[in-house]
Amino acid sequence: MSEIKVINLTFGYEGHYDNVFENVNFQIDTNWKLGFIGRNGRGKTTFLNLLLGKYHYTGIISSNVTFEYFPYHVKDMSQYTIDVMHEICPESEDWELLKEVSKLDVNAEVLYRPFETLSNGERTKVLLAALFTGSERFLLIDEPTNHLDTEARKKVGEYLQRKKGFILVSHDRELLDKCIDHTLSINRNNIEVQQGNFSTWWDNKRMQDEFELAENEKLRKDIIRLSDAARRSADWSDKVEKTKNGTRNSGSKLDKGFVGHKAAKMMKRAKSQENRMQSAIEMKSGLLKNIEQTSSLKISPLSYGRGTLITASHLALYHGDVGICSDIHFQLHPGERIAVTGKNGCGKSTLLKLICGENIQYSGNLDIDSNLKISYVSQDTSDLKGSLTAYAEQYTVDESLLKAILRKMGFERSQFEKNIENFSEGQKKKVLIARSLCEQAHLYIWDEPLNYIDVITRMQIEELILEYKPTMLFVEHDSVFQQKIATSIVCL
Numbered sequence: 001m002s003e004i005k006v007i008n009l010t011f012g013y014e015g016h017y018d019n020v021f022e023n024v025n026f027q028i029d030t031n032w033k034l035g036f037i038g039r040n041g042r043g044k045t046t047f048l049n050l051l052l053g054k055y056h057y058t059g060i061i062s063s064n065v066t067f068e069y070f071p072y073h074v075k076d077m078s079q080y081t082i083d084v085m086h087e088i089c090p091e092s093e094d095w096e097l098l099k100e101v102s103k104l105d106v107n108a109e110v111l112y113r114p115f116e117t118l119s120n121g122e123r124t125k126v127l128l129a130a131l132f133t134g135s136e137r138f139l140l141i142d143e144p145t146n147h148l149d150t151e152a153r154k155k156v157g158e159y160l161q162r163k164k165g166f167i168l169v170s171h172d173r174e175l176l177d178k179c180i181d182h183t184l185s186i187n188r189n190n191i192e193v194q195q196g197n198f199s200t201w202w203d204n205k206r207m208q209d210e211f212e213l214a215e216n217e218k219l220r221k222d223i224i225r226l227s228d229a230a231r232r233s234a235d236w237s238d239k240v241e242k243t244k245n246g247t248r249n250s251g252s253k254l255d256k257g258f259v260g261h262k263a264a265k266m267m268k269r270a271k272s273q274e275n276r277m278q279s280a281i282e283m284k285s286g287l288l289k290n291i292e293q294t295s296s297l298k299i300s301p302l303s304y305g306r307g308t309l310i311t312a313s314h315l316a317l318y319h320g321d322v323g324i325c326s327d328i329h330f331q332l333h334p335g336e337r338i339a340v341t342g343k344n345g346c347g348k349s350t351l352l353k354l355i356c357g358e359n360i361q362y363s364g365n366l367d368i369d370s371n372l373k374i375s376y377v378s379q380d381t382s383d384l385k386g387s388l389t390a391y392a393e394q395y396t397v398d399e400s401l402l403k404a405i406l407r408k409m410g411f412e413r414s415q416f417e418k419n420i421e422n423f424s425e426g427q428k429k430k431v432l433i434a435r436s437l438c439e440q441a442h443l444y445i446w447d448e449p450l451n452y453i454d455v456i457t458r459m460q461i462e463e464l465i466l467e468y469k470p471t472m473l474f475v476e477h478d479s480v481f482q483q484k485i486a487t488s489i490v491c492l
Contacts, residue, residue, distance in 0.1 A: 002030045009059035035176045036169045038186030039410040039454045040426030048140045065138040072127045077116035084115050085130040092133045100129040121152035139166040146451045149344045295408045301470040304334045304442045314364035317347045330490045337472040342492035348475045375441035379448040381428040385421045397438035405434040426452035446474040
């Protein structure tokens with residue numbers, strides 16, 4: 001057992017005004033199963049790269065373990081999978097690698113196929129198996145379940161549950177609850193370590209936020225009351241002081257010493273109230289620093305006057321002459337939210353693209369109203385580039401509204417000055433979702449919208465959908481999201 005110590009860590013990217021980390025201090029145990037969470041753009045992947053020694057920083061990061069990063073970059077995708085695994089872990093024998101992949105329910109024949117022929121799920125599993133086979137490795141696991149189907153996510157979760165000695169960056173609430181025993185969170189104002197899984201951390205955060213909000217309101221009222229009292233005492237003191245040289249109605253002289261003493265006493269009381277008020281202000285300034293700004297999102301779906309938006313019956317999809325899936329049946333009515341599920345490669349994205357009007361080969365019946373207005377969010381962010389201004393113009397959406405939604409999703413204003421290609425993957429997905437929320441449509445089709453999206457934003461989107469009830473057809477493997485949002489499921 002050993003520790004990773006972070007002491008006075010400060011780091012900022014060249015040319016950027018603000019530091020990503022400033023005088024950060026914490027320590028973690030290398031035997032922990034550590035979940036690493038925080039809103040998009042806060043520096044999670046940056047911190048992993050600092051551990052890997054990729055950037056120059058000030059401060060100290062001390063450890064006596066070897067760090068390995070997941071996903072591992074495979075240089076030659078044409079290699080056999082077993083050779084890729086030996087490249088990652090050269091000290092391991094074939095039987096050790098076979099034993100490890102079997103824990104993930106990977107068929108042995110996969111190891112003797114070119115790596116490029118493996119599905120996303122198979123690649124994730126064999127790379128994790130290879131990385132965990134090596135000794136004295138502390139794994140930095142970055143979003144392992146993105147693009148994985150529900151079953152593959154479950155297997156990866158069960159596998160990680162049996163392991164230790166890793167940092168897991170993930171926004172999958174179910175996975176975090178299953179796999180981790182400590183939480184490292186990048187908050188608005190600090191980084192903190194807590195014992196427990198995601199649900200434990202979230203419950204603690206909610207209680208802390210509620211306490212701080214209550215204290216903030218109490219102190220706000222105290223400040224107003226003390227301010228008024230101090231002003232009144234000061235006014236009374238001035239009035240009393242001015243009577244020192246006056247006379248009573250009877251003509252007798254006032255006791256100037258008594259009057260002066262009374263005025264001084266009242267001024268002292270006013271000063272004491274001002275000091276108490278200042279202390280209250282200082283206490284108040286220490287609150288709310290880590291409360292996330294989660295203003296409610298809005299959407300303006302168009303009403304649909306007819307009974308059915310889409311009808312599919314005996315529908316089959318093809319890539320060339322090769323069938324992908326068949327015998328698809330469903331109807332989509334206004335207000336419904338249908339989740340399309342199935343294993344990786346079964347045709348979920350292809351179905352969504354077909355409905356959106358792409359040239360996809362199919363047979364069977366598919367009836368879509370020609371006047372149906374659709375807003376589509378792709379799982380692919382590779383074509384995002386240029387400024388947000390140009391992006392808003394491209395899609396004819398209101399730029400100020402787009403940026404306002406992004407602000408509600410946790411964007412800093414400084415991000416608006418960057419080109420989209422320089423955003424993190426989570427921030428890019430937020431751009432796609434924000435643009436969709438700007439569009440008025442009868443139907444919102446979202447293809448794995450939550451990949452890379454932080455937990456706070458996921459909850460915001462869930463609340464939005466449940467409040468406004470737009471008609472939706474979506475693919476999303478986040479089981480918590482699916483359970484909350486879907487009114488029905490189509491399994492391919």
